[in-house]
Amino acid sequence: MKQTRILVADDDPLAVNALSSLLNNAEDMTVVATAFDGQQALDRLDTVDVDLVLADIHMPKLDGVALLSEILAKDDPPVFISITALASEKSALKVIEMGGSGYILKSQPPEMIIASLREAMNGGVVVAPHAMNWIAQRLATSSSVNSSLKASVDEAAEQKHLSDSESEVLILLCRGLGNQEIADRLFYSESMIKKHVSQLMKSFGVHSRLELVVSVLNRQWK
Template sequence: MSDPINVLLVDDNPLVLSSFRQYFSTTSDITVVADAANGREALAELALHDIDVVLADIHMPTMDGPTLLEHINELDSPPIFVAVTAFDSDRTMRRILRLGGAGYVLKSEKPQILIDAIRSATDGGMVVSAPAMRRLVTNLRVDQPQRRVDPIDEALKLQTLTNAEKNVLVLLCQGMSNSEMAEELAYSESTIKKYVSNIISQFGATSRLNLVVKVLNADY
């Protein structure tokens, strides 16, 4: 059995910390080692514990999440950083991702999304909540230079995807979540997850976000 994933929770709301502890207590592979009320306290905890993942709020007094991430990046062996927030904004999301954050998750998400985000982050992936992902995809399209070919069409031609996987890729590039794709295509969520995993592998991507960026920013 592999070692548990050691997590540090960072949030200035005690109720949130308590709720998150409860979420992760239902798992056998994730352990909450410590918690902190702000970035400064988090840095002190990092000096005391062996932490794999920091799950941190963005808006906190004394030191906020993005500033904490900047300090974490200066450590010799920085833990993985996953941001969690109740106040979603494109500017903050882009800052977190630009600084190397492995996730950007809304507090309104179901507990399983947070659990999956921690697991995915330790596997080298990246998780972005569906609403934020949808906006990010839209921004990527807007930022594209005008082309004579559609990058998604070209990607579909270059990869040996099944028809079902092609349909999933198109919806992925629209920013849809697994549940939304399952409803749209009349598949189970487990089937959608399998297709997404296969597509990510074929494109040599590290996560669904990295896949979308690869497809939409590809130079064909």
């Protein structure tokens, strides 16, 4: 089994030890490097072959956002996930907009942290559950896409041969609405909306609602 090579970066040694222990216990993961500030993490990448960087968002010298910026400037950059004890919607949005693959919390159950890393390695975008709808809504209004939301959805709908009802659900999903809100707007049952969302994720080859929104807004569908 191919193992994901991980760099763990956090200015708290206890957090580094705890995360390293957790990840090393996963059969498909191995921690190959650790760092205690952002600059040290960046230096490690020059000497160690890494598939994924799991970094605290608040670190000295280079914080998580600055570290991500430096990593993205590299050829063939590793997957980047930020992890934090205190969630900040602003920093979460920044990480996702910049091209990070995730924003998760240290307080999430260990199995969810492991699952998040696996999903990111499979091309997914992962975010702490409570922040997902907020980020989707903000992405719809602050995304760097050059045209309107409707134009992005229309193009996606044409490429993916979506039905009219699927397109309607998709545009409301991209505006950050939840299933019940979409159902109320479109006069559908919530179960029907769930079926549409599941089918949309399947059509776009994504693993989460947020990844679907990011894919459509940035026109990154497969």
